[in-house]
């Protein structure tokens with residue numbers, strides 16, 4: 001792959017968690033693999049006063065923590081740090097020190113006027129930063145034959161209305177093709193692989209519809225709690241934090257029609273179409289098809305952990321959901337009446353995420369014990385743990401008679417000769433630098449997703465605490481027996497099965 005052209009990356013929110021834990025380590029990894037532009041500067045900025053060296057030191061410490069001191073090459077870290085700078089700056093204070101610093105660094109490093117801005121800041125500051133960029137001397141890079149792009153972190157609004165307001169303020173300064181709305185799930189190798197698995201293999205794609213598929217499960221289960229993000233999580237909950245963005249995008253990849261080409265706009269047209277075809281739940285449909293729950297105290301991996309209500313910055317009577325299960329339909333020709341079950345939650349037994357395609361059973365059952373009366377065939381696309389793909393089918397048990405046992409054919413990414421899997425942020429940062437927006441969310445898709453989420457949030461607001469289930473931290477989630485027609489996937493289903 002070609003390295004991106006020479007440019008500057010300006011990261012707003014440089015003193016924050018995302019920059020330290022995800023962005024800088026990903027940029028370091030790209031540097032170590034010589035995938036960054038030859039002439040390249042990373043300028044971090046936030047309001048916190050810090051010198052270049054203080055910023056570099058904080059990044060060095062984080063790299064050592066994440067990768068282990070022995071796994072870092074001193075020379076490589078030093079050469080990376082030579083690309084890193086910091087400028088304290090408040091976008092609301094009227095001055096343009098940031099713009100001047102960027103211009104100076106471009107000149108000093110003989111970098112053309114090409115800039116990516118990364119907004120790793122809270123949504124409340126995004127409008128002020130965008131407005132600043134519109135009035136800064138930086139805005140002139142385009143007049144001088146350069147380009148600029150802006151990457152915007154989630155959450156993109158808290159409902160359709162706020163998403164539109166944010167989008168309009170971005171469009172006052174940037175063109176749609178310069179706006180990159182990031183969804184880090186799309187940067188995951190296994191998620192991208194859904195496209196290849198589906199569209200490079202006739203055996204799957206020809207069966208990928210209502211005639212052969214009974215139902216689909218999409219899940220992202222976590223053992224982590226809300227960490228120190230109580231304030232944010234109280235306004236988000238599992239539905240806005242995970243479903244509105246990541247799981248809707250994943251659903252769109254699983255359900256989209258085959259694109260005519262692999263061009264970004266063609267792929268994004270197809271994913272947007274899926275989200276526009278979602279059946280919108282209203283009123284009592286919501287009570288039937290959307291389940292919410294909240295964790296109580298418990299034990300996760302041998303550690304006692306508090307319940308959600310005891311977490312910092314959480315209201316004592318909060319009804320914020322930390323778990324949500326949804327039954328979703330895509331009202332189009334391909335998926336008519338095929339349920340998609342979506343599950344996500346915090347403080348569960350393990351971290352597991354993936355997609356399970358449940359194929360229909362054979363029309364006539366010939367064999368004894370044929371997969372306990374259900375279908376023998378599932379395709380499991382595992383994102384975490386053990387990234388890979390497993391196909392399950394029935395085979396004859398050795399010995400007399402014709403007894404069926406379900407077995408699995410398992411592909412593990414770890415088994416590849418070159419088993420380096422780029423992190424999601426590595427891939428997405430590189431794409432933004434190269435001007436490839438395929439794995440970034442387009443505004444119409446985002447709006448379609450909010451159109452589905454908003455009525456559920458409104459219903460919950462109108463019925464505080466109604467039907468809120470609870471589950472113990474460290475469990476598999478709330479007990480849905482009798483509440484839900486299909487029970488959520490449990491860890492054992494993803495494992496290969498051995499002969500009885």
Ligand SMILES: NC(=O)C1=CN([C@@H]2O[C@H](COP(=O)(O)OP(=O)(O)OC[C@H]3O[C@@H](n4cnc5c(N)ncnc54)[C@H](OP(=O)(O)O)[C@@H]3O)[C@@H](O)[C@H]2O)C=CC1
Nearest residue numbers: 013014015016017018046047048120121122125153154155
């Ligand atoms: N952390 C994570 O794992 C993930 C985070 N995100 C998203 O990324 C964004 C940042 O998250 P995170 O790093 O965790 O948040 P933090 O609170 O850790 O950091 C926020 C950063 O934004 C800066 N900031 C805050 N207010 C302003 C302002 N008015 N003007 C300029 N800069 C400001 C802060 O610096 P200062 O106060 O010095 O200005 C700080 O550098 C959020 O939108 C979050 O939802 C998305 C996915 C994962």
Ligand SMILES: O=C1O[C@H](COP(=O)(O)O)[C@@H](O)[C@H](O)[C@H]1O
Nearest residue numbers: 154184220222224241242246353
């Ligand atoms: O965006 C978010 O994603 C993480 C889960 O991401 P993963 O890559 O670790 O699966 C989630 O923990 C967080 O709450 C959410 O904001």
